[in-house]
Amino acid sequence: xxxxxxxxxxxxxxxxxxxxxxxxxxxxxxxxxxxxxxxxxxxxxxxxxxxxxxxxxxxxxxxxxxxxxxxxxxxxxxxxxxxxxxxxxxxxxxxxxxxxxxxxxxxxxxxxxxxxxxxxxxxxxxxxxxxxxxxxxxxxxxxxxxxxxxxxxxxxxxxxxxxxxxxxxxxxxxxxxxxxxxxxxxxxxxxxxxxxxxxxxxxxxxxxxxxxxxxxxxxxxxxxxxxxxxxxxxxxxxxxxxxxxxxxxxxxxxxxxxxxxxxxxxxxxxxxxxxxxxxxxxxxxxxxxxxxxxxxxxxxxxxxxxxxxxxxxxxxxxxxxxxxxxxxxxxxxxxxxxxxxxxxxxxxxxxxxxxxxxxxxxxxxxxxxxxxxxxxxxxxxxxxx
Amino acid sequence: xxxxxxxxxxxxxxxxxxxxxxxxxxxxxxxxxxxxxxxxxxxxxxxxxxxxxxxxxxxxxxxxxxxxxxxxxxxxxxxxxxxxxxxxxxxxxxxxxxxxxxxxxxxxxxxxxxxxxxxxxxxxxxxxxxxxxxxxxxxxxxxxxxxxxxxxxxxxxxxxxxxxxxxxxxxxxxxxxxxxxxxxxxxxxxxxxxxxxxxxxxxxxxxxxxxxxxxxxxxxxxxxxxxxxxxxxxxxxxxxxxxxxxxxxxxxxxxxxxxxxxxxxxxxxxxxxxxxxxxxxxxxxx
Amino acid sequence: xxxxxxxxxxxxxxxxxxxxxxxxxxxxxxxxxxxxxxxxxxxxxxxxxxxxxxxxxxxxxxxxxxxxxxxxx
Numbered sequence: 001x002x003x004x005x006x007x008x009x010x011x012x013x014x015x016x017x018x019x020x021x022x023x024x025x026x027x028x029x030x031x032x033x034x035x036x037x038x039x040x041x042x043x044x045x046x047x048x049x050x051x052x053x054x055x056x057x058x059x060x061x062x063x064x065x066x067x068x069x070x071x072x073x074x075x076x077x078x079x080x081x082x083x084x085x086x087x088x089x090x091x092x093x094x095x096x097x098x099x100x101x102x103x104x105x106x107x108x109x110x111x112x113x114x115x116x117x118x119x120x121x122x123x124x125x126x127x128x129x130x131x132x133x134x135x136x137x138x139x140x141x142x143x144x145x146x147x148x149x150x151x152x153x154x155x156x157x158x159x160x161x162x163x164x165x166x167x168x169x170x171x172x173x174x175x176x177x178x179x180x181x182x183x184x185x186x187x188x189x190x191x192x193x194x195x196x197x198x199x200x201x202x203x204x205x206x207x208x209x210x211x212x213x214x215x216x217x218x219x220x221x222x223x224x225x226x227x228x229x230x231x232x233x234x235x236x237x238x239x240x241x242x243x244x245x246x247x248x249x250x251x252x253x254x255x256x257x258x259x260x261x262x263x264x265x266x267x268x269x270x271x272x273x274x275x276x277x278x279x280x281x282x283x284x285x286x287x288x289x290x291x292x293x294x295x296x297x298x299x300x301x302x303x304x305x306x307x308x309x310x311x312x313x314x315x316x317x318x319x320x321x322x323x324x325x326x327x328x329x330x331x332x333x334x335x336x337x338x339x340x341x342x343x344x345x346x347x348x349x350x351x352x353x354x355x356x357x358x359x360x361x362x363x364x365x366x367x368x369x370x371x372x373x374x375x376x377x378x379x380x381x382x383x384x385x
Numbered sequence: 386x387x388x389x390x391x392x393x394x395x396x397x398x399x400x401x402x403x404x405x406x407x408x409x410x411x412x413x414x415x416x417x418x419x420x421x422x423x424x425x426x427x428x429x430x431x432x433x434x435x436x437x438x439x440x441x442x443x444x445x446x447x448x449x450x451x452x453x454x455x456x457x458x459x460x461x462x463x464x465x466x467x468x469x470x471x472x473x474x475x476x477x478x479x480x481x482x483x484x485x486x487x488x489x490x491x492x493x494x495x496x497x498x499x500x501x502x503x504x505x506x507x508x509x510x511x512x513x514x515x516x517x518x519x520x521x522x523x524x525x526x527x528x529x530x531x532x533x534x535x536x537x538x539x540x541x542x543x544x545x546x547x548x549x550x551x552x553x554x555x556x557x558x559x560x561x562x563x564x565x566x567x568x569x570x571x572x573x574x575x576x577x578x579x580x581x582x583x584x585x586x587x588x589x590x591x592x593x594x595x596x597x598x599x600x601x602x603x604x605x606x607x608x609x610x611x612x613x614x615x616x617x618x619x620x621x622x623x624x625x626x627x628x629x630x631x632x633x634x635x636x637x638x639x640x641x642x643x644x645x646x647x648x649x650x651x652x653x654x655x656x657x658x659x660x661x662x663x664x665x666x667x668x669x670x671x
Numbered sequence: 672x673x674x675x676x677x678x679x680x681x682x683x684x685x686x687x688x689x690x691x692x693x694x695x696x697x698x699x700x701x702x703x704x705x706x707x708x709x710x711x712x713x714x715x716x717x718x719x720x721x722x723x724x725x726x727x728x729x730x731x732x733x734x735x736x737x738x739x740x741x742x743x744x
Contacts, residue, residue: 070456389730406723417722607684
């Protein structure tokens with residue numbers, strides 16, 4: 001369905017990624033946010049606090065991230081599209097509730113504007129070192145979706161995509177920005193509402209006495225109901241059966257967590273978004289995401305000027321990881337070069353998917369600034385030998 | 386309504402009976418009182434949502450036939466806040482235990498009271514972390530034996546009515562599981578109240594707290610409640626602290642009025658924004 | 672009957688002492704209460720309100736002057 005025009009700030013804007021993310025959320029239909037201030041993410045909710053009362057919704061600043069990350073889920077079950085925004089230390093605090101969202105299949109968006117870590121780290125400077133945490137940060141077996149924008153425009157467009165995927169798959173979606181993308185100011189074009197597709201809540205149409213909160217009818221994603229509609233359903237973080245009742249047996253556990261995993265893996269083709277360039281004749285492929293992809297582009301251009309056959313694969317969807325695409329590429333390229341603002345996180349996934357069929361080179365960076373294109377170029381040259 | 390059926394049955398997920406609570410545990414008793422309050426208040430059950438945390442009392446959510454949410458340890462109150470803010474028409478009850486609400490959940494307890502979020506909080510206080518085997522809670526009386534204080538606790542216990550009153554709650558009452566009629570009445574009163582309402586119910590944990598401290602079984606504990614409780618409506622909450630075998634002051638301690646969070650928010654936004662203020666619509670996410 | 676765990680609350684707090692724990696066993700090995708003074712039951716249902724196991728409640732029998740206590744199974 002089309003976006004609600006009340007939330008769409010149609011026009012050409014000159015805003016930073018944080019602000020664009022807020023507008024994306026509003027355009028996607030988000031009418032609730034619970035937040036807690038943390039640099040460099042705070043502007044997202046500051047803008048939301050200012051905008052949402054003029055659109056029709058609620059913002060509340062909670063007392064900590066533990067609260068914010070569950071308050072938004074209460075709002076989802078109360079009928080809203082909701083999200084929260086944070087950075088490293090807050091992301092860590094939110095992990096239990098990301099797991100709760102995955103377990104209860106609560107559609108929502110968690111924005112992480114990554115900064116230097118670990119611990120308090122570098123509050124005002126970039127890193128991309130929460131990528132593994134986005135996938136594995138909570139305990140237990142579960143799958144999430146993670147998207148990585150590399151510009152303020154993408155902070156707008158992909159936030160809408162994040163909400164849409166959350167609703168389609170009833171899963172928490174991690175929106176992995178970084179401090180540079182969040183604080184860089186660029187042109188952002190917001191189209192008219194009728195040009196924006198939003199996915200509505202997957203609401204059940206079953207009569208009250210037939211509704212199974214976690215029943216699936218062959219489709220792996222159950223239909224949802226909201227509190228106050230007469231369904232009188234139960235939601236729990238305990239391992240549960242199709243009625244939503246706790247059922248703590250190995251059989252129920254197996255069925256449940258496999259379905260939680262399968263619904264994402266089966267949907268990979270609808271979830272995976274990649275930007276590809278010159279892969280057909282590439283010998284070396286640079287795999288990157290977020291702000292690093294823009295630095296990498298410069299390195300790729302320089303390498304091509306030198307006559308090297310370098311392709312680009314940008315991870316817009318980082319999780320689920322595009323195993324298939326990387327594996328297929330590995331059949332015919334010599335090497336992968338993976339620059340990241342961390343000491344080597346997504347490169348491990350690349351190497352795993354490559355499975356020895358080609359070489360994999362990491363271009364790590366501890367964070368605090370972006371790579372110099374030369375750093376990446378040097379490794380591309382080495383990989384081409 | 387048929388007299389032949391126990392009035393609590395209509396609120397129970399009978400397909401989940403029997404429940405997991407021990408013989409002599411008082412949680413089930415509080416559920417009866419809750420059921421009575423629902424009947425007496427004639428509350429539309431479709432508009433009622435119940436949120437619990439983790440612990441023995443937290444299991445109440447799974448046994449009641451309502452829109453119920455069994456959330457994470459200590460976070461029932463913020464979850465309930467989100468529910469209420471997204472759909473102000475809901476009547477939101479938080480039903481959880483003393484450890485869940487005042488230890489790990491303590492921060493959320495005081496902030497929700499400060500904000501005066503329109504929630505009805507039923508805190509079943511059995512003075513212990515029961516579900517996990519009887520560890521010390523912030524409400525465990527001094528010198529009690531628990532599994533994590535095998536030589537006796539040396540911490541003063543929280544006086545919960547005092548804490549929530551200081552934080553800003555508009556309705557504060559305490560009863561024990563002996564005071565079934567008064568408890569039902571208090572819960573019904575809380576339903577009529579707008580704002581953060583807190584009802585503490587002192588309840589036996591015969592398997593862990595009472596047993597380890599040689600205080601008898603459930604029945605003997607109830608007899609202690611009957612004998613040593615004193616009803617003092619309006620008592621200063623600073624004076625209602627509990628000890629292991631001493632007097633238990635019960636009653637309605639606080640019943641005051643101040644605008645609830647959503648009323649204040651709306652008023653403020655409307656005043657600041659004037660015509661630009663847009664009310665949150667009902668179906669916020671179609 | 673089957674839900675009863677013989678905690679004794681109903682027996683103790685019935686204002687007119689209608690109940691006593693029986694010597695019978697339920698399937699869980701507890702002695703559930705039984706009515707010993709049926710004529711004294713006023714239908715106040717305090718037993719029902721106290722019972723933590725939802726195993727009993729008291730009601731006035733319809734069309735009869737006898738008040739009785741019924742056990743849930």
